[in-house]
Amino acid sequence: xxxxxxxxxxxxxxxxxxxxxxxxxxxxxxxxxxxTTALPFTANLVGDQTGGFATTISGTRNGIAVTGLSPYxxxxxxxxxxxxxxxxxxxxxxxxxxxxxxxxxxxxKNYETNSDINPGGDDSxxxxxxxxxxxxxxxxxxxxxxxxxxxxxxxxxVGFGLRSRRKQTVRVTYA
Numbered sequence: 001x002x003x004x005x006x007x008x009x010x011x012x013x014x015x016x017x018x019x020x021x022x023x024x025x026x027x028x029x030x031x032x033x034x035x036t037t038a039l040p041f042t043a044n045l046v047g048d049q050t051g052g053f054a055t056t057i058s059g060t061r062n063g064i065a066v067t068g069l070s071p072y073x074x075x076x077x078x079x080x081x082x083x084x085x086x087x088x089x090x091x092x093x094x095x096x097x098x099x100x101x102x103x104x105x106x107x108x109k110n111y112e113t114n115s116d117i118n119p120g121g122d123d124s125x126x127x128x129x130x131x132x133x134x135x136x137x138x139x140x141x142x143x144x145x146x147x148x149x150x151x152x153x154x155x156x157x158v159g160f161g162l163r164s165r166r167k168q169t170v171r172v173t174y175a
Contacts, residue, residue: 024048024049024050025046025047025048025049026045026046026047026048026049026054026079027045027046028043028045028079028085028091028102029042029043029044029045030042030043030102030110030112031043032112034114041061041062042061042062043059043060043061043062043100043102043112044059044060044061045057045058045059045066045091045093045102046058046059047059047069049079052078052079052080053076053077053078053079054069054077054078054079054091055069056068056069057069057091057093061093061095061100064095064096065095066093066094066095067093067094067095067096068093068094069092069093069094070092070093070094070099070100070101070115071092072092072094072099072100072101072115072121073089073090073092073099073101073103073113073115073120073121073122074089074121075089075090075091075092075101075103076089076090077089077091077092078090078091079091083104083108084104084108084110085102085104085110086102086103086104086110087103087104088103088104088105088106089103090102090103090104091103098114098115098116099114099115100112100113100114100115101113101115101121
């Protein structure tokens with residue numbers, strides 16, 4: 001009876017925790033010429049995304065560390081796995097006190113706006129065109145909670161089975 005209730009608890013735990021874990025990483029590397037300063041720039045970004053939206057970001061822009069995601073230009077932080085890499089809302093990130101928004105415009109090209117040059121984030125002051133873009137790529141995902149629950153339930157059942165095993169008595173009879 002105890003074994004049946006243990007098996008039912010394990011099945012219920014597995015069913016309740018059977019949600020998909022989707023931890024994937026994205027990589028966006030781009031470079032271009034800043035139209036305001038006429039100087040080249042490069043950005044190398046890496047982060048995590050859940051459900052197609054960036055949740056963390058790190059990397060560098062012109063060798064200066066990215067400090068995190070930014071709400072600049074009403075960014076949606078949406079990331080796709082192929083072209084277009086973002087939507088018009090784009091991916092905004094901060095480098096020190098300046099924010100940058102990387103986005104795909106209606107013309108199908110990728111651009112970047114700069115909060116120092118264009119505080120509103122409008123496309124009227126586009127700060128570059130890009131020569132290299134590496135799209136989002138998927139890395140190994142985190143095991144699903146249901147997998148962990150089933151493994152733990154299996155260990156518990158094996159342990160319970162070994163513990164509750166009755167000792168066999170051996171009778172020796174002499175003729």
